[in-house]
Structure formats: structure tokens, C-alpha cells
Amino acid sequence: MARRIGLGRGLDALLDNNDEEAPAAVQTPPASDETAKHPKKSASHSAPVAHNAPPHGTVQLPVDKLLPNPGQPRKNFDETELRELADSIKTYGIIQPVIAADTGDGSYIIIAGERRTRAARLAGLEEIPAIIREYTDQKRMEISLIENIQRSGLNPMEEAAAYKNLMDFSGLSQDELASRVGKNRSTVANALRLLKLPIEIQKSVEEGKISSGHARALLSVSNSKAREKLYRELLKGDLSVREAEKRAAAADKPAREQTAAKSKNGKNYPPEIDAMLEKFIGRLGTKVTIDGDMNKGRIQIEYYSMEDLERLYEIIG
Secondary structure, eight states, rough: OOOOOOOHHHHHHOOGGGGOOOSSSSOOOOHHHHHHHOTSSSSSOOOOOOOGSTTTTTEEEEEGGGGGGGTOOOOOOOOOHHHHHHHHHHHOOOOSOOEEEHOSSSOOEEEEEEHHHHHHHHHOSSEEEEEOOOOOHHHHHHHHHHHHHHHSSOOOHHHHHHHHHHHHHHHHOHHHHHHHHHHHHHHHHHHHHHSSSHHHHHHHHHHTTOOOOHHHHHHHHHHHHHHHHHHHHTTTTOOHHHHHHHHHHHTTHHHHHHHHHHHHEEEEEEHHHHHHHHHHHHOOOOOOEEEEOOOEEEEEHHHHHHHHHHHHHHOOO
């Protein structure tokens, strides 16, 4: 059996099992009599016979017929990296075929491999190897997302937006999405939380001016003015994530103290329970009440939106 070109475990889970039979070698159309008489003529001038190839085989497709996937989560492609890849392609060619879907009008949508396709154009290739597949819109989005995640090709905001788009489009829960893309649920939840940041801060994360860890520290500050002040400090680049978290906790202390005062509702707790209540409120950042004594009782934790509930789940879970 021919060696299969691996696409990574996450992509394997989405691709058909029959791909195990896919030949590794790139298939080109049979040579015509004219080509046989003139062997110096490039095969790139022959039209690809994509639909005559085995359904799971590799064919040559014209680069100018390959179109970007509308569901592609990656929006920014580093020009320097593209040129480096183009130089590699000039020397070694395309090692791993792209995956594309036939649109029916002579063009193909790139499902996986847009970066390779862009680099191939820079390298001056007219054709590149491709595997043609038929996928639903949802599966196209999943494959594009997973390919980029496996190659660390997305910045944190692109990844967050891709998660949200896929959830909105397919109706997947966070648990289901995490399972599909091979991530922990907390990873997906933390990524989605970044979308709650003001646009200016999201842009800074996207451009790498602050990290996603710094951004999550900002999310914990409920007071907008205090958050803006800490954000300006982070832009200077002098604070580690741990230091940012400490600053965020200090900046939000007045809000937590106010919440603590409201939580007591005039009740006189024993000192031990009172101290524990303060810890609960400080840790959870929401209204907490304790109904009971030193022996037994009930703890009530309040939330004010689905997002707030998700946040509490991540803290407790």
C-alpha cells in the first residue's frame, strides 16, 4: 500500500477513512501523442484531469483556479514567512497536497492549504498537487480551523473568532466544539472570553502588543477606568502575566468589597464563616451567601448572564 501523507490527528478525525488508500505520488494526466513527441513541453500546460483520477487520489490543479475558503479563520499571512516558504517550494516543491472542493464552475475552494497556495504563487508555480473532496460548509470550517490550530497559524483573536463562528454556524456547544477541535473545554472558553474585550484591546492582542494572558487579566477588572489604566501599563511591555494578574486583583478590590457588603445582607456570621465568605467572594467575584452555622448549611452563588455562569464554571470546575 502506498505511503499516506499525514495531515495530523485532528484532521484525520475529520477526513474519510478511505484516505488510507490515497496514493502519495502526484497523479498527472496521461501524456498525449504531442507531448510524447516533444518531451520538453511542461506538463503544466496540460489541463488537469481531476475528475478522471481516483476519488481519493492526488491531482494537479492550476493555482489560479484555487480560491480562498470564505470560512478560513486566518486573516493575516506574514509576508516574510510566505517568501521563505516560497523559496523552499522552489527547491523542494509542494510536499503536502492542498485539500480543495470543486465549485462546479471550473474553480476550487481551498479547504486546507491556503498558505501553501499563496507561497506557490510567489514561487511562480502554475499548478500544485491537490486532493479533491466534497464537504459540507460546517466541515470546511472545522478542517480550516483545525489545520491552522495544529500549525499555530492563528493569532488569539482569530482563533477566538473562529470558535465563535463555528459555534454560531453549527449550533455546537463549547463541549462539543472542544471535542471536535481536540482542545480542552477551558481552552475554548478562555479563547471565547477574549471577544468580550473592547475592540482596541482585541486589536492589541491580534497585533501581539499584549498576550492573551495579559488580556484575560484585564477581563477580571470590572471597573472600565481601572481596566483602561492597567491596559495602558501593559502596552509598555514591562509587566509579566503574573504581575498583570496581581495588578488586576488590586484594581478590582473595591468592587469585590462592595459585593461582599451586599452579600451579607445584614446577617451576623460567626468570624470563621465570615472569613470564608470573604474568600468565596474574592475568588468568585460575584455575590455569595451562606445560610447555615458551623456544622452545616447552604452556599448560594449568583450569576447574571450565561457568560458569567461560564466564568464561574471555569473557576470551580
